[in-house]
Amino acid sequence: MALKNKSMYAILGILNISPSTGYDIKKYSDNVLSGFWNENFGHIYPTLKMMLEDGMIEIASGEINEKKVRYGITEKGKRELETWLLEDTMQQPVRSEFMLKLLFSSNQPKENVIRMLESYKEIHEKNMEKYLGMLKDLEHGIQEISKERAGFIKAVLRRGILSGEATIRWCNETIEEMQHS
Amino acid sequence: MALKNKSMYAILGILNISPSTGYDIKKYSDNVLSGFWNENFGHIYPTLKMMLEDGMIEIASGEINEKKVRYGITEKGKRELETWLLEDTMQQPVRSEFMLKLLFSSNQPKENVIRMLESYKEIHEKNMEKYLGMLKDLEHGIQEISKERAGFIKAVLRRGILSGEATIRWCNETIEEMQHS
């Protein structure tokens, strides 16, 4: 066990929705999954190759092309995905470079620290706007998504929004404290 | 630029507080930095070797030992740390396996999803307790930490607490929704 290729599960989950090319998988990550998941080509293509050899995915019929390959999930792949969904999720390693920097900034001039916090806050405000926009699009049914799945996407977006709010509140609180000390 | 060894900065930051062995660095990560940063031996030791060759750290005097080496930061290391502290922080890649699993769980029985959320909530409740305990210890001044640095550790802990609260609130909200749909 131990070291496992998590991209594999992201790919299985995406192909379980609809057959896709490596490029489509990347786009899905950057759009729908952005905020809590990321993939990059350097990992997608080798993983697809491995999964094809393993029989978890297959080349989708009628789409075979020299320069464009669309993959679909197999029965074996579906079983693999199901097993993973039912497994307990171990906690992942975290690395927030911003928080690390902040912790080591006690000797820095206060203005610098406040500037850091302001720009961090701005990033999270922009994220919030993005999430709120995505939530609106989802509620107005712009895309063709099943009601069930839309509910889950909504839950994930709600998480992003609540986390963002907490982060912005913390930024304000911490800036305030920096100013009065 | 691009791919940079971030462990290096974590190590510089820790050695800037006090000279440490590789083992001490790991302990500091697991205790003080836990929750927003992690290090592992497989990266610490090679990085220390590289940093020693680069002249960013040196072997702390009087502590040379066959089986135990304590490192200290050099002037060059301090400059490197300072430069990093003043740099803008690019956003890091995120990967939450839990959120990925949740998003792909729209075909799962509701009980499974609720169980998932309950156990996720429990983890965050335990984290909250840990942070609150650390905050108490800090306020009662158990360790020998400067007032300045204590303020920064407190800010970091506050972040963990606010994030935790938001997560727990989201878990409750989402469990509720799963039950009434």
Added chain:
DNA sequence: TGAATTCTATATCACTCTGATATATATGTC
């Protein structure tokens, strides 16, 4: 006192993941 267990300390390795770069066609725009 001796045995078992845990803590301190360093090191290595296979594998995962990241970000940059390269290449080439297709489509859209001005």
Added chain:
DNA sequence: GACATATATATCAGAGTGATATAGAATTCA
């Protein structure tokens, strides 16, 4: 027609993870 952007695949060095191995020091506890 020229230029830019989107689609599509591929490779690679380097960063980071987690398991495992080794061994002496300290602690527990019977």
